Amino acid sequence: QTVYLNGEFLPLHQAQVSVLDRGFIFGDGAYEIIPVYSRHAFRLQQHLQRFAASLTALRLSNPYSNAQWAALVQTLIARQDEADQSIYLHVTRGVAPRDHAFPAGVSPTVFMMSNPLITPSAAQISQGVSCISASDIRWDRCDIKAIALLANVLLRQQAVDAGAVETILFRDDILTEGAASNIFAVRNGVILAPPKDQHMLPGITYDLVLELAAQHSVPVEIGYFASSVIRSADELWITSSTKEVLAIVTLDGQPIANGQPGPLFKRMLGWYQDYKQ
Numbered sequence: 001q002t003v004y005l006n007g008e009f010l011p012l013h014q015a016q017v018s019v020l021d022r023g024f025i026f027g028d029g030a031y032e033i034i035p036v037y038s039r040h041a042f043r044l045q046q047h048l049q050r051f052a053a054s055l056t057a058l059r060l061s062n063p064y065s066n067a068q069w070a071a072l073v074q075t076l077i078a079r080q081d082e083a084d085q086s087i088y089l090h091v092t093r094g095v096a097p098r099d100h101a102f103p104a105g106v107s108p109t110v111f112m113m114s115n116p117l118i119t120p121s122a123a124q125i126s127q128g129v130s131c132i133s134a135s136d137i138r139w140d141r142c143d144i145k146a147i148a149l150l151a152n153v154l155l156r157q158q159a160v161d162a163g164a165v166e167t168i169l170f171r172d173d174i175l176t177e178g179a180a181s182n183i184f185a186v187r188n189g190v191i192l193a194p195p196k197d198q199h200m201l202p203g204i205t206y207d208l209v210l211e212l213a214a215q216h217s218v219p220v221e222i223g224y225f226a227s228s229v230i231r232s233a234d235e236l237w238i239t240s241s242t243k244e245v246l247a248i249v250t251l252d253g254q255p256i257a258n259g260q261p262g263p264l265f266k267r268m269l270g271w272y273q274d275y276k277q
């Protein structure tokens with residue numbers, strides 16, 4: 001497997017980073033995940049823009065222009081066997097003696113890898129998936145795609161332990177997002193979505209779902225929704241670059257509406273699949 005590290009493409013086993021890297025010591029860096037279908041990086045410009053915004057928020061200078069990133073991503077894609085991939089971009093503040101304050105004169109560590117793209121199974125798409133809920137214990141800058149993911153890791157594991165696919169997060173009883181995904185609800189034919197504020201990651205799939213809704217004249221209400229609204233919704237959806245769009249049919253063991261993927265989900269899934277072609 002070929003990866004990219006600090007200016008070189010090399011085999012994974014030769015890619016090595018110092019234990020003093022601030023990514024390792026402090027989780028001091030940002031990342032991005034880009035799905036690749038048939039060697040085409042999906043919504044690449046949007047992902048690169050969000051990556052640039054994450055780096056700016058961390059006061060890290062972007063090592064490359066979007067055009068340079070795009071060329072590197074294309075090279076990495078071309079060097080893999082699989083045509084469908086998940087590209088991981090990662091920049092940390094670099095290697096320096098341990099000190100919370102930013103080091104002077106240190107160059108960032110730049111890493112990229114490709115993994116096989118694992119998309120939902122046919123059963124998950126047709127039957128929907130189960131989720132649990134938890135209170136959102138993360139910090140106040142969830143809009144940054146930071147590599148420090150301890151809360152997300154713990155929250156996702158709670159879902160796995162419960163035999164569910166994701167943990168839906170509520171901050172003071174208001175829906176934010178999933179541990180590694182965005183969440184939508186449907187009520188009376190209207191798509192309900194949380195706003196892109198500092199309590200959720202602005203999902204690239206989230207934006208696409210809202211674009212597709214607008215194209216097909218489906219009404220959308222952006223707002224703050226209490227857990228009672230979410231639990232009594234007609235439909236619940238989960239979105240991410242790797243989950244695409246899935247229907248959530250149970251939450252904490254209770255069915256959402258009749259416990260089956262809803263009609264608007266089926267339409268949205270069709271629009272999403274057409275868009276991907």
Ligand code: PDD
Binds near residue numbers: 033204239242
């Ligand atoms: N996660 N919210 C969080 C906290 C996420 O980690 C993700 C993505 C999303 C969805 O964003 P997008 O539609 O751009 O993938 C929302 C990726 C897939 C991950 O960390 O593996």
